[in-house]
Each structure stands twice: as structure tokens, then as C-alpha cells.
Amino acid sequence: MANTPQHDQRLRDLLAVAGRRQPGSQAAFAELYQSTSSKLFGVALRILRRSDWAEEVLQECYVSIWNHSANYQAGLSAPMTWMTSIVRNRCLDWLRRPNFEDPTDDDRVFDAVESAEPGPLVLLERSTEAGAIARCLQTLEEKQRQAISVAFFEGLTHAELAEKLGQPLGTVKTWVRRGLIRLKDCLGVAGIAGA
Amino acid sequence: MKYGDKPELIERLSAEYVLGTLNGGARRRFAAWLINDAALRRTVAEWEARLNPMAVAVAAVPPPRRIWDRVAAAIAPHPAASAMHARFWDSLAFWRSFGLAASGVAAVLAVFIGLRPPQIVERVQIVERPVEKPMRVSDGANPWQPSYVATLKDRDGKTMLMLYVGRNSDELWVKYEGDSMPKDASLELWGLDSAGQPKSLGLIKKNGSDTMKLPAMADASVASFKKMAVSMEPMGGSQTGTPTGPVMYQGDCYTFW
Numbered sequence: 001m002a003n004t005p006q007h008d009q010r011l012r013d014l015l016a017v018a019g020r021r022q023p024g025s026q027a028a029f030a031e032l033y034q035s036t037s038s039k040l041f042g043v044a045l046r047i048l049r050r051s052d053w054a055e056e057v058l059q060e061c062y063v064s065i066w067n068h069s070a071n072y073q074a075g076l077s078a079p080m081t082w083m084t085s086i087v088r089n090r091c092l093d094w095l096r097r098p099n100f101e102d103p104t105d106d107d108r109v110f111d112a113v114e115s116a117e118p119g120p121l122v123l124l125e126r127s128t129e130a131g132a133i134a135r136c137l138q139t140l141e142e143k144q145r146q147a148i149s150v151a152f153f154e155g156l157t158h159a160e161l162a163e164k165l166g167q168p169l170g171t172v173k174t175w176v177r178r179g180l181i182r183l184k185d186c187l188g189v190a191g192i193a194g195a
Numbered sequence: 196m197k198y199g200d201k202p203e204l205i206e207r208l209s210a211e212y213v214l215g216t217l218n219g220g221a222r223r224r225f226a227a228w229l230i231n232d233a234a235l236r237r238t239v240a241e242w243e244a245r246l247n248p249m250a251v252a253v254a255a256v257p258p259p260r261r262i263w264d265r266v267a268a269a270i271a272p273h274p275a276a277s278a279m280h281a282r283f284w285d286s287l288a289f290w291r292s293f294g295l296a297a298s299g300v301a302a303v304l305a306v307f308i309g310l311r312p313p314q315i316v317e318r319v320q321i322v323e324r325p326v327e328k329p330m331r332v333s334d335g336a337n338p339w340q341p342s343y344v345a346t347l348k349d350r351d352g353k354t355m356l357m358l359y360v361g362r363n364s365d366e367l368w369v370k371y372e373g374d375s376m377p378k379d380a381s382l383e384l385w386g387l388d389s390a391g392q393p394k395s396l397g398l399i400k401k402n403g404s405d406t407m408k409l410p411a412m413a414d415a416s417v418a419s420f421k422k423m424a425v426s427m428e429p430m431g432g433s434q435t436g437t438p439t440g441p442v443m444y445q446g447d448c449y450t451f452w
Contacts, residue, residue, distance in 0.1 A: 006378075007379060010378050010379055023351070023353065023374075024373070024374045026267070026270065026271070026349070026350065026351075027349070027373065027374075027377075027443060029270065030263075030267070030427050030440075030441045030443060031377040031379065031380050031427060033263055033266065033441065034377075034379075034380045034427045034428075034429070034440050034441065035379040035380055037257075037258050037262070037263070038255035038256060038257045038258065039250070039251075039253065039255045041255075041256045041257070041258040041262075042253045042254050042255045042256040043250050043253050045256055046253055047215075054258075055258065055259065055261075055262055058258055058262055059262050059265050059266055059269075062262075062266040063266055063269045063270060066266070066269075066270045076240060077240060077243065077244050078244070078248075080248075080250075080251075081243060081244055081247045081248060082243075084243075084247040084248075084250045085213075085240075085243040085247055088213075088215065088247065088250070092215045092222065093222070093226075096217075096218065096219035096222045096223070097219065098219060120249075120252040120253050120254075121252070123252040123253075123254070124249060124251070124252035131248065132248075133245065133246065133248045133249050134249075134252075137249075148214065149249070151214050151215060151216050152214055152215065152246060152249055153249075153252075153253065155215050156215070156216065157215075157216055157217065157218045157219075158211075158216045158217075158218070159218065161216060176211065176214070176216055177207060177211075180207070180210040180211070180214065183245060183246075184206075184210070184245065187245045
């Protein structure tokens with residue numbers, strides 16, 4: 001998926017047409033799906049670690065995107081940011097629901113697959129598309145950067161993050177909090193326009 | 196909890212809500228605050244704009260096509276049509292159930308013969324199973340080239356694509372009625388044989404009338420098609436030889452002579 005201004009504008013247009021519920025709205029939405037679903041499925045898969053869950057969430061999210069396409073405000077967030085937020089929120093709600101069964105066994109399968117490819121933080125650092133956020137992550141201390149990126153990409157709670165990094169909970173919370181403050185200082189609110 | 200007078204706490208919780216590190220209970224409590232607090236929603240949106248572009252670094256994974264089928268079913272205006280659509284490629288029964296209405300055939304014929312005298316149209320008999328029992332001109336005179344015709348409709352039953360080719364020609368005439376062409380995707384035309392096996396005929400290149408070169412003369416290519424369909428594919432078309440994206444339009448293929 002190219003994250004160019006042209007692509008961005010195309011997604012805005014497609015959302016606008018979909019939101020009008022006119023002839024052509026479904027075709028516009030189909031194109032929106034075609035050009036964004038692989039990325040969003042990747043996001044959901046990485047957080048949920050189970051393809052059946054990721055499928056269910058992705059399906060719900062696209063129906064939700066369709067239902068809310070008329071409410072999408074182009075001035076407030078870039079279309080891909082808006083859709084990513086819907087998917088990430090749904091994934092996180094899914095993992096944080098009460099009485100949730102921990103997918104520990106599935107983790108191992110997934111971890112084995114993941115180890116063969118470069119992690120997203122590496123890809124993010126190489127990426128020319130992530131722009132400001134990739135640049136600002138570089139200004140963080142290594143442990144802050146690692147804590148924030150692992151939490152973001154894998155959808156971990158503070159406690160899960162502490163366990164994964166083998167550090168006390170309070171320490172990890174501090175890394176995350178300070179890292180986020182530094183990111184905000186670096187990005188400001190300009191992140192909205194450039195997202 | 197009174198949180199309105201604690202801006203630093205609000206900022207931190209908003210950031211951690213977006214990052215995803217709040218545990219279940221904290222996440223749900225924060226989400227409950229969001230419902231009635233526009234300022235808080237704005238703070239969250241700012242954090243989403245800051246952090247969520249990181250997702251660009253996640254490797255894309257094409258989702259199985261059944262997801263689109265389910266989404267399409269959920270957003271379709273006509274529930275009955277969408278239920279059929281969900282099984283689109285999987286079910287031959289679906290193909291059979293989607294026979295073109297006689298009135299639809301007549302309407303298409305009117306388009307194809309264009310300026311011909313109307314009395315000729317009236318002499319056309321509509322036959323329900325056109326491939327096996329092709330339409331014939333009743334008086335024995337044959338005003339038209341022997342040909343294959345298909346009209347492809349969207350889920351709402353609106354005719355979006357008309358196709359015509361002479362039997363001894365490899366030049367397929369295409370008229371696409373879409374409002375515009377997709378910019379980040381391609382529309383790919385498929386012919387389907389009686390087993391439902393798709394064969395690519397190439398990409399729809401523009402709105403309005405156009406021609407496409409068939410891989411062989413129509414009698415050796417289009418002759419085997421029972422149906423034709425258009426799917427939305429990645430730029431340049433499907434790389435797999437079969438449709439990978441959502442099916443946009445489809446319809447029966449008819450033989451005339």
C-alpha cells in the first residue's frame with residue numbers, strides 16, 4: 001500500500017462516496033476494501049495472533065467503517081489513521097474483554113513464524129512512509145522505544161510488556177510514560193495533518 | 196472519578212489507551228468516559244494520529260476472500276441478494292439461480308441492434324436456456340452476425356457492463372457504465388465455464404465503449420462460458436490466475452445466431 005498524498009486523497013474520496021449511499025457507493029467501498037484490507041488484516045493478525053479472530057474482527061471493522069463512512073471527518077484524521085484506529089481499538093477490546101482466554105499456545109506458533117522475518121520496528125525504521133513517527137521514535141532511549149513499539153505492535157498491557165521484557169512492572173510503566181511524553185514533544189499535534 | 200482537573204493524567208491515560216497498554220478494567224473505564232466527553236475524544240484522536248501511523252510498518256497480509264463476501268452481505272441494501280452473493284464463487288446453484296430475466300435480454304438486444312428497425316426486435320423469441328437452446332429469428336432471415344452477448348449487473352441488479360463479440364472474431368466489444376474507474380485497483384473480466392472455472396479475459400480499461408482482444412476466436416474462447424464476471428483486483432490484475440478480490444458484476448453469457 002502506497003502511503004502517498006494521492007493514495008490518501010483517493011481513500012478520502014472513496015469514503016465520501018461510500019458515505020453518500022448512492023449508486024456507486026458499494027463499488028467505492030469495495031475499492032476501499034481492496035486497497036486497505038491487507039494492511040489492516042496484518043495489523044489485526046499481529047495483535048490477535050489467531051487468524052480466525054483476526055478475520056472476525058476485520059469483518060466487523062469494515063462493516064463499522066461502512067456504517068460510519070458518512071461520519072468520517074477528513075479534517076480530523078487521515079483515512080488510513082482513522083481505519084487503523086477502528087481496527088486497533090476493536091482488537092484491543094477483544095483481548096481485554098472480561099474472562100478472556102489467554103492464547104498462550106498459539107503465541108508459540110506465531111512467535112516461530114515471526115522470528116524468520118524482520119520485526120515491525122526494524123521495518124518502521126527503514127520505512128520512508130511512516131515519516132514523523134519513525135523519526136521521533138529515534139529520539140527515544142532504546143528501552144523506551146522498544147517498550148512502546150512492542151506494546152503497539154503486539155497489543156500488550158503494561159503487565160504483559162513487563163513480563164515479555166523481563167523487567168519490573170513499575171520500570172516498564174515509567175519507560176512507556178516517559179517515551180510517550182517525548183513522542184508528543186517531538187510530534188506535537190502536527191501528527192494529525194501529516195498522519 | 197473526577198478527572199477533568201487532572202490534565203496530565205488525562206493525557207497519559209489517553210496515550211496509553213491508544214497504545215493499548217491499559218489492562219481490561221482500566222480500558223473499559225476509560226472507554227466509558229469517552230462516551231460523554233468530546234474533549235477527551237479529541238485528545239484520544241490526537242494520540243491516534245500520532246501513534247497509529249506506526250502501523251504502516253506491519254507486513255500486509257491479504258485476507259481470505261470470504262471476509263469481503265461477508266462484509267458485502269452485511270452492507271448490501273437487499274438482504275436476499277446479498278445472501279446469494281456471499282456464496283458467489285462457491286456455488287453453482289447460485290449461478291443457475293441468477294438467470295437473466297427475459298425483459299433484461301430484450302433491453303440489451305435493443306442496445307446492441309441500436310438503429311435497426313423496431314419490427315425486427317419484435318420477431319425475436321426469448322428462450323430461457325440460451326446456451327443450449329439459442330435464440331432464433333423466427334422468419335429464418337438472419338439480420339445479425341452470429342454472436343455472443345453478456346450483460347453484467349451489480350448487486351442491486353443494475354446493468355453495469357455489456358459485452359458483445361461476433362463468433363468468428365477475437366475482438367470483444369465492451370461497454371462499461373461505471374461512474375469512474377478505480378484508481379488503486381483494476382477491474383478484471385472473467386469468463387466462467389459450466390464448472391464455474393474462471394478464465395481471465397483481461398482488464399477493463401475505461402468507462403464507456405472499448406474493445407478487448409480475446410485469447411482466441413470467440414468460438415474457441417467465449418463459446419465455453421456460461422457466465423461472465425468482473426472482480427476488483429490489485430493494480431494490474433490478479434497474479435494467481437483466479438479472482439482474488441470482490442466480485443463486482445456478473446451475469447449470463449448468451450449465444451445468438
